[in-house]
Amino acid sequence: VQLVESGGGSVHPGGSLKLSCTASLVTYRDNCMGWFRQVPGQAREGLAAIYTDSGKTFYAEADTVKGRFTISQDNAKNTVYLQMTSLKPEVSGVYVCALRQPADGICTLAESQYAYWGQGTQVTVS
Numbered sequence: 001v002q003l004v005e006s007g008g009g010s011v012h013p014g015g016s017l018k019l020s021c022t023a024s025l026v027t028y029r030d031n032c033m034g035w036f037r038q039v040p041g042q043a044r045e046g047l048a049a050i051y052t053d054s055g056k057t058f059y060a061e062a063d064t065v066k067g068r069f070t071i072s073q074d075n076a077k078n079t080v081y082l083q084m085t086s087l088k089p090e091v092s093g094v095y096v097c098a099l100r101q102p103a104d105g106i107c108t109l110a111e112s113q114y115a116y117w118g119q120g121t122q123v124t125v126s
Contacts, residue, residue: 001116004118005120010124025036028078030101031053031099032049032050032107034050035047037123048069048071048082058107068086069085070091087100087125100114
């Protein structure tokens with residue numbers, strides 16, 4: 001299993017970015033794919049997740065996420081996206097995608113639920 005993120009970069013406050021995570025060597029069924037933010041010295045924060053079979057989505061309750069971030073998928077490309085809008089400086093960090101497979105119908109933002117992780121892509125809002 002390999003997860004590769006892309007789309008990170010630097011943006012001014014209020015700007016937007018769209019991240020991609022492409023999964024390879026994996027059966028794209030009964031999977032839960034999530035996005036997490038990693039900041040040095042802090043716990044990894046779950047942002048959004050999607051259960052690939054149904055497309056059901058889950059979001060963190062934080063004001064910096066809800067209503068600003070949208071997770072989506074393209075099953076044909078084995079890719080999950082994170083569209084981020086109205087970005088604030090406090091959401092800067094390394095954005096990492098993760099995979100829970102098989103999901104067995106479980107899809108949450110709990111880090112411990114995921115076995116596979118990408119390397120991450122840096123997002124800087126300043």
